[in-house]
């Protein structure tokens with residue numbers, strides 16, 4: 001399916017694949033068990049320029065197109081969903097700054113984010129605010145030229161190690177986004193352990209107690225924190241998570257094909273049993289369909305097509321639910337070995353659960369996609 005890529009995109013894919021195979025995949029199970037991403041791996045990604053790949057060139061990034069970013073997320077997702085989630089949250093923050101930041105904010109933060117000198121994290125969710133991001137209760141109060149931030153953010157991916165937090169709190173004019181640096185007095189993080197998936201992702205609580213943040217760190221106008229800033233970040237996050245799920249599908253398919261060819265029961269490899277073949281056929285179909293949907297979303301994003309939003313939501317929803325099905329079947333094909341820690345399918349199963357919850361749960365996409373269907377039907381009717 002690489003035939004539809006440009007020569008440059010195909011070359012990038014080759015390089016991403018080699019990097020993921022050599023530097024990430026062999027260690028992913030160990031990081032998963034240790035529940036840590038080693039610092040040198042973050043440095044390696046930064047040194048390879050991968051964390052800054054989509055940042056505009058004028059700010060020192062790679063200025064890559066959406067399809068190329070997707071191919072990178074797919075290869076990282078195939079190797080390790082935690083590392084793919086680092087790419088996701090870091091690029092979400094960079095994208096929000098590029099889209100909604102002032103000139104000074106772009107000049108200050110984008111080169112650092114592009115080089116991976118500063119790692120970004122998105123601190124929106126709270127113990128009481130999940131799917132409904134606009135219900136955040138973190139308090140933002142004005143004090144002269146500063147903001148005072150008080151609140152508790154939860155589930156912040158790479159929050160335990162990130163340097164820059166995109167925090168959304170509630171000010172007088174509604175949800176408002178601020179960039180908060182790690183060394184701000186009053187900010188403290190605490191690692192959340194024993195997650196079901198993306199266990200190496202250094203996901204954390206972020207506590208903010210009377211944090212003083214300069215007004216220069218306000219992103220967009222007060223009141224636009226969720227509708228505009230988080231909206232833009234989530235759209236990109238959905239895109240890279242969708243591609244990450246294409247990677248999970250590929251990994252489950254490869255592991256299942258290999259195992260079904262080696263494992264013998266009733267005198268033949270289990271791949272000869274029709275019900276095992278059915279699971280592999282379903283995985284194969286889902287993997288191809290998810291890749292095509294993500295490629296379509298990437299192309300529409302590159303063409304600035306207004307349909308890109310719906311295509312991205314469709315791709316994320318399909319890829320995440322398909323990755324969930326594939327991981328379940330991959331464990332089933334591995335039998336008892338799928339339940340143990342010796343095979344990576346156990347990791348994919350946990351990771352795939354998270355994919356159906358983050359960047360819009362499967363249910364929120366179902367609700368939203370129906371809305372797109374009604375709108376498209378209405379538009380076609382009015383064209384007549």
Ligand SMILES: Cc1cc2nc3c(=O)[nH]c(=O)nc-3n(C[C@H](O)[C@H](O)[C@H](O)COP(=O)(O)OP(=O)(O)OC[C@H]3O[C@@H](n4cnc5c(N)ncnc54)[C@H](O)[C@@H]3O)c2cc1C
Nearest residue numbers: 122123124125130131155156157354357358359361363364
């Ligand atoms: C590993 C991990 C990493 C995360 N990383 C981040 C991060 O970096 N930054 C961040 O801000 N957040 C992060 N999150 C939080 C994530 O964004 C939320 O989990 C997500 O928004 C869903 O919110 P919730 O878990 O509170 O579920 P809830 O919103 O409480 O939903 C619970 C259930 O109800 C369903 N539901 C809710 N509303 C509706 C509706 N209107 N219609 C139908 N069904 C509905 C949901 O689909 C779900 O099944 C992370 C979460 C996890 C697990």
